[in-house]
Amino acid sequence: MATKLALEGFSDCLRMEAAPFGIDVVVVEPGAIRTEWGAISRDSLLARSVSTVTPNGLGDMLDQALSARLSSEPEVIARAIEQALTSRRPKTRYAACGGANSILAIRRLISDRRFDRLMWASSQAVRNNRFDELPLDASEGIVDPGLS
Numbered sequence: 001m002a003t004k005l006a007l008e009g010f011s012d013c014l015r016m017e018a019a020p021f022g023i024d025v026v027v028v029e030p031g032a033i034r035t036e037w038g039a040i041s042r043d044s045l046l047a048r049s050v051s052t053v054t055p056n057g058l059g060d061m062l063d064q065a066l067s068a069r070l071s072s073e074p075e076v077i078a079r080a081i082e083q084a085l086t087s088r089r090p091k092t093r094y095a096a097c098g099g100a101n102s103i104l105a106i107r108r109l110i111s112d113r114r115f116d117r118l119m120w121a122s123s124q125a126v127r128n129n130r131f132d133e134l135p136l137d138a139s140e141g142i143v144d145p146g147l148s
Helices: 002-021 037-048 058-065 074-086 100-109 112-127
Strands: 027-030 093-096
Touching: 002 027, 027 074, 027 100, 074 093, 093 100, 100 112
Parallel strands: 027 093
Antiparallel strands: none
16 A cells, blocks of 8 residues: 555656646546456465454455456556546546545545545455455445545
8 A cells, every 4th residue: 555655646746847848647447357466465465464463354355356256357548548548638637446446535525534444444445254244335335424
């Protein structure tokens, strides 16, 4: 997460510095994408997390996050990139896949602490395979009002 935020901040600065030269800097913010990377990262994380406090359940949590309900096909990101490249005046950010639009919209509407609680509750519901308790449905952008 920290590296993604660092890249976003770098992109914002680069956009301001490149603007006088007519150069657009665009950030494509993907959510969960269905690729083989999910299994690769899961296996790597579990191999390196054997001695940590919470390796159990991490694999299931990653599997569920990349499930059909929460993830999108790679073509969704390809379309966002195409839109950014072909637009006469591209947006500064394109959110695509796996609930990215919903999460970013929610992020702008609620406080940092409430957003943290929402993310924590979502991670625990996924980790415990309790999808009926998910406060956010990435496919519909619905948030449990108790967390907002």
